[in-house]
Amino acid sequence: MLVPPVSLLTRPRQTTTDSSKPRTDEDWVSDLSAGGSCRDQALTELRRILVAGLARAFRQSPANSALIQDSVQDALLLVIDRIQTYRGDSRFVTWVLSIGTRVILSEMRRAHWRDVSLDEMSEAGKLPPATSQTAPMNLSYERSQLLQVVQTAIEQDLTPKQRAAIQAELAGAPPDVIAQRLGTNRNALYKLVYDGRARLKQAILRAGWSEEHIRSVLNANL
Amino acid sequence: MKETDKLKFVLDMTMSVLPHEIGCDDCFEYFAAYADHLTNGGPLPEPLRLVGEHLARCAACMEELQLLLEAIKAEN
Numbered sequence: 001m002l003v004p005p006v007s008l009l010t011r012p013r014q015t016t017t018d019s020s021k022p023r024t025d026e027d028w029v030s031d032l033s034a035g036g037s038c039r040d041q042a043l044t045e046l047r048r049i050l051v052a053g054l055a056r057a058f059r060q061s062p063a064n065s066a067l068i069q070d071s072v073q074d075a076l077l078l079v080i081d082r083i084q085t086y087r088g089d090s091r092f093v094t095w096v097l098s099i100g101t102r103v104i105l106s107e108m109r110r111a112h113w114r115d116v117s118l119d120e121m122s123e124a125g126k127l128p129p130a131t132s133q134t135a136p137m138n139l140s141y142e143r144s145q146l147l148q149v150v151q152t153a154i155e156q157d158l159t160p161k162q163r164a165a166i167q168a169e170l171a172g173a174p175p176d177v178i179a180q181r182l183g184t185n186r187n188a189l190y191k192l193v194y195d196g197r198a199r200l201k202q203a204i205l206r207a208g209w210s211e212e213h214i215r216s217v218l219n220a221n222l
Numbered sequence: 223m224k225e226t227d228k229l230k231f232v233l234d235m236t237m238s239v240l241p242h243e244i245g246c247d248d249c250f251e252y253f254a255a256y257a258d259h260l261t262n263g264g265p266l267p268e269p270l271r272l273v274g275e276h277l278a279r280c281a282a283c284m285e286e287l288q289l290l291l292e293a294i295k296a297e298n
Contacts, residue, residue, distance in 0.1 A: 016241030051245040090254030094261075097255045097293045101286055127228055147229050154232075169235075170228050174282045175246055190245030190292075191278075211237050218230050 020030065025092040032083055046079070047072055049093055049102045063098060064097035071104035078103065109174045116173070118164055118181035125170030128153050142217045146209065164194030165189060223254040238279060243273070249283050258292050 022046070023031070031042035050072045070154065078099050086095055113121075129151055154163060161182065168178045179189040204214070223231065230234055249272075256273045266274065277284045 049297065052278060053296040056296040057289040057293040088250075090258045093297065094258050094290075094294060095254040098257065098286075101290045101293055102250065105289060106262070125228070127232065132243055143226075143229070146233075150229060150232060150236075151271050161278075166232070166235075170223065172223060175280070176282070186246035187248060188245075190247075194239070194243060194245075197236045197239045200232070201239050203234075204236065213236060214233055218233065 016172065024051035025088060029086060030090040032080065042121060043076060046096060047076060050157045052076055053097045053099050054104055058104060063114070066106065067107065072100060075100035075103045081187075086135050106176050109177050110180070113173060113177045118168060118178070121173045121178070122164040123171075123183070124169075125167035125173075127154065131210060140217075140220065143220070146214065149204055149207045149209060150200070153200050153207075157199045157203045158196050162192055164200070165193050166196050166200075169193065233280065240275065243279075244276050245274045246276070246280060246283055249273050249280070250286075253283075253287065253290065256289060257294060260291065261294055 020024070023042075028042060030045075031038050032046070033039075044126050051068060053069050054071065055065075075096070082099075086092060127147060127150060129148070155167075158166065165178055165182065168181075169175070175186050175189055179186050182189060182192075184192075223264060252270060252273050256266075256270050256277075277287060
């Protein structure tokens with residue numbers, strides 16, 4: 001835990017649909033945990049807030065209103081399911097919007113990468129061997145040497161899973177999609193990639209490249 | 223991503239390894255608190271610093287944060 005749980009905040013933020021009475025974060029939790037019309041009213045209000053928030057956030061993306069409506073429904077189910085995990089260290093509505101944002105973004109990412117296999121992602125993310133004909137023609141000598149060291153480290157120091165995950169990231173694949181392809185979750189993927197990054201760093205340092213030298217090569221004009 | 227950008231990307235992600243990092247799901251646990259702090263201003267509490275460090279490395283989580291901050295604006 002990074003932040004110890006704190007008591008629910010009580011500052012007013014929202015108003016109920018049937019009165020001007022401010023709805024506090026504590027009210028939200030209480031109303032949504034209750035049954036009957038109290039919960040229904042809170043859900044109606046929360047749905048309105050989610051739709052407005054997601055419509056604004058995704059107004060410049062391919063998310064259409066049907067996707068937003070579906071995602072709002074999924075997000076509300078998650079909110080109800082996880083409401084006891086709300087710690088009160090943020091506004092309740094911010095917490096709900098964070099869930100809604102992740103739901104719709106995950107759906108969009110899955111749809112975008114639906115037909116791309118992990119092998120294809122990994123292949124697309126491969127660095128070219130420094131000596132190959134596909135290496136950029138204007139690659140400086142030092143940069144070419146550095147590329148070779150990194151390429152060798154990727155091939156020799158990573159496990160197949162680490163290599164596939166890192167190269168998929170290099171291809172621009174988002175972590176939720178890579179995790180899904182690997183049959184794992186984002187935290188486990190992060191750990192996998194973290195261990196791979198640490199191995200690569202050790203290999204690069206072992207090859208005699210200092211961080212300062214790498215920076216100077218990367219910052220140099222091609 | 224261009225080949226030269228790939229080299230920079232992989233070196234950035236490699237050489238920035240820190241002893242203590244949090245993953246995407248751990249970051250998400252504190253997303254809302256982090257977003258509220260950004261919205262309200264003021265100094266970032268020390269524990270949320272790890273969230274900021276993760277965001278600096280994780281483009282996917284950064285994208286989620288930026289969208290969340292936009293969503294919050296709809297309330298105002």
